[in-house]
Amino acid sequence: MTTWALHDDAVERLRASYAAIPAGAPVRLAKRTSNLFRPRADAARTGLDVSGLAGVLEVDSEAGTAQVQGMCTYEDLVAATLPHGLIPKVVPQLRTITLGGAVTGLGIESTSFRNGLPHESVLDMDVFTGAGEVVTTRPGEALFDTFPNSYGSLGYATRLRIELERVPGFVSLRHVRFDDAGLLAKQIAAITESGSYEGRVVDGLDGVAFAPGEYYLTLATWTDQVTESPSDYTGQGVYYRSIQQRETDTLSMNDYLWRWDTDWFWCSGAFGVQNPLVRQVWPRRWRRSDVYHRLVGLDSRFGIVDRLDRRAGRPQRERVVQDVEVPVEQTAAFLDWFDEHVGMRPVWLCPLVAQRDWPTYPLASGEVYVNIGFWGTVHVGPEAPRGPTNRAIEEQVHALGGHKSLYSEAFYDRDTFDRLYDGAHLAAVKAEFDPDDRLTSLYDKAVRDQ
Numbered sequence: 192m193t194t195w196a197l198h199d200d201a202v203e204r205l206r207a208s209y210a211a212i213p214a215g216a217p218v219r220l221a222k223r224t225s226n227l228f229r230p231r232a233d234a235a236r237t238g239l240d241v242s243g244l245a246g247v248l249e250v251d252s253e254a255g256t257a258q259v260q261g262m263c264t265y266e267d268l269v270a271a272t273l274p275h276g277l278i279p280k281v282v283p284q285l286r287t288i289t290l291g292g293a294v295t296g297l298g299i300e301s302t303s304f305r306n307g308l309p310h311e312s313v314l315d316m317d318v319f320t321g322a323g324e325v326v327t328t329r330p331g332e333a334l335f336d337t338f339p340n341s342y343g344s345l346g347y348a349t350r351l352r353i354e355l356e357r358v359p360g361f362v363s364l365r366h367v368r369f370d371d372a373g374l375l376a377k378q379i380a381a382i383t384e385s386g387s388y389e390g391r392v393v394d395g396l397d398g399v400a401f402a403p404g405e406y407y408l409t410l411a412t413w414t415d416q417v418t419e420s421p422s423d424y425t426g427q428g429v430y431y432r433s434i435q436q437r438e439t440d441t442l443s444m445n446d447y448l449w450r451w452d453t454d455w456f457w458c459s460g461a462f463g464v465q466n467p468l469v470r471q472v473w474p475r476r477w478r479r480s481d482v483y484h485r486l487v488g489l490d491s492r493f494g495i496v497d498r499l500d501r502r503a504g505r506p507q508r509e510r511v512v513q514d515v516e517v518p519v520e521q522t523a524a525f526l527d528w529f530d531e532h533v534g535m536r537p538v539w540l541c542p543l544v545a546q547r548d549w550p551t552y553p554l555a556s557g558e559v560y561v562n563i564g565f566w567g568t569v570h571v572g573p574e575a576p577r578g579p580t581n582r583a584i585e586e587q588v589h590a591l592g593g594h595k596s597l598y599s600e601a602f603y604d605r606d607t608f609d610r611l612y613d614g615a616h617l618a619a620v621k622a623e624f625d626p627d628d629r630l631t632s633l634y635d636k637a638v639r640d641q
Contacts, residue, residue: 192271193246193260201243201260202317202325202349208240209323218321218630220347222262244349245289247271255355256314261291261348269448277355278444280312284451285480291348295341297552297596299514299562301395301411302356303543304383310339311546312354320346321625337620340552340612342597344633345624359415362395362447364440366433369406372523376561378408379542380519383559395447398540399434403530406540407434417441424453425475429465431457431537455480457537458566462486508568509575510600511535513584516543517593519559528587529565533580539564550613551633554594578602597637608634 212218219238241262248258252275259268265279266286272278279290283298292298293309294316306312315329318338326346328335338345367388369375375398382388382396388410395411421441424430430450433440442450454465462483463469497507511533517525519542529538541562545554554560569580582602588595589611595601601608608614617633 204240259290262289280306280356281309282448286452287481301397304396307546314352316351317349318346321630333620339549362442363412363414365410367408370404372526375406376522400538452480453478455483506570506572507575509571509580512566512599514564514596515588516560516562517591521591522561535565550616601637
């Protein structure tokens with residue numbers, strides 16, 4: 192645990208590092224890891240000193256709450272809460288996502304169909320603003336309500352008090368196949384409304400679209416009644432493949448929370464890690480999303496895949512790494528369009544229901560959406576730098592009444608962006624808490640890569 196005295200010292204170092212940045216210079220976090228997929232200048236050794244803001248301050252088991260520093264990873268947060276039989280209400284799927292990052296940049300996981308998004312279980316938080324001040328803010332206040340999906344354009348969370356959920360030690364899984372995307376969507380809506388499937392409680396809900404006509408929902412039930420030996424997908428087994436291979440499964444709670452991290456969903460296959468021979472010699476400690484992310488960074492830096500494609504005579508690739516949310520009734524329409532125009536598989540499906548309205552990411556509260564995640568590349572030729580596939584996805588998502596997360600590349604013009612993400616309201620709040628406009632605006636971060 193980090194002590195409050197150490198926390199106060201860390202905040203003072205943050206203030207000092209901010210004061211040392213010249214006016215007009217970009218303000219970035221000095222952190223080595225990131226789960227963003229936008230081009231960024233290397234800020235690993237410069238910028239805001241947040242080195243002392245990565246811990247858990249306290250866990251109140253009786254109240255079911257935790258005081259957490261903003262740069263604390265969910266891996267460390269879960270390690271502190273799970274011994275108390277508690278977890279955050281939403282635990283994003285990758286270990287190195289930080290609590291502050293999930294709140295300012297949105298996060299999602301299988302409990303989002305009943306618990307919403309990570310920021311919706313925040314009770315209060317301290318934000319280091321562009322004015323160089325630490326402001327304590329709560330639900331209903333402008334800074335708090337505008338903070339989700341602001342990506343650092345309003346400031347950075349230094350401390351958050353969050354609600355936790357009590358859990359047992361294990362998770363029972365059922366993998367249910369659907370041949371029709373429309374029926375899949377109807378079942379998502381039914382489970383979300385009832386909280387159960389065939390008379391059994393559903394605590395976690397997500398799914399995978401492997402191919403047209405092959406869709407699975409994974410129904411998770413928290414349990415202490417273990418009837419089979421828990422599986423371990425940190426070894427030779429690959430979790431996502433098990434979805435097609437077995438109807439039921441059991442995982443420890445810890446392994447369930449990180450089931451997608453070991454193979455970065457299915458993206459570890461690009462590095463050969465799912466090959467049994469490679470997997471035997473690939474160190475277990477390197478079977479992590481942050482390791483794969485660094486490998487992608489090296490490829491982007493040196494253009495290794497592009498060189499191999501040119502040598503083989505293959506068209507230039509466009510990176511298509513996106514998460515979008517569409518209304519549940521439009522899920523089948525989007526998947527059909529995606530199959531025809533993009534063709535990338537597998538695709539992750541994660542239902543969510545926003546618990547209230549949030550101005551900068553205006554999902555309709557109480558309505559069921561499905562997050563659809565797809566991460567890879569498509570061969571498009573010389574048009575690749577213009578992002579034709581990503582632009583088409585943006586148009587289709589919003590034609591269907593959905594929204595797109597901003598952790599990756601975006602191509603909107605300014606007017607469209609402001610209309611979709613309530614730019615006028617965000618600008619007004621930014622002017623109040625960053626009067627000298629020292630922090631990069633959301634549009635400049637998300638679209639102009641500044």
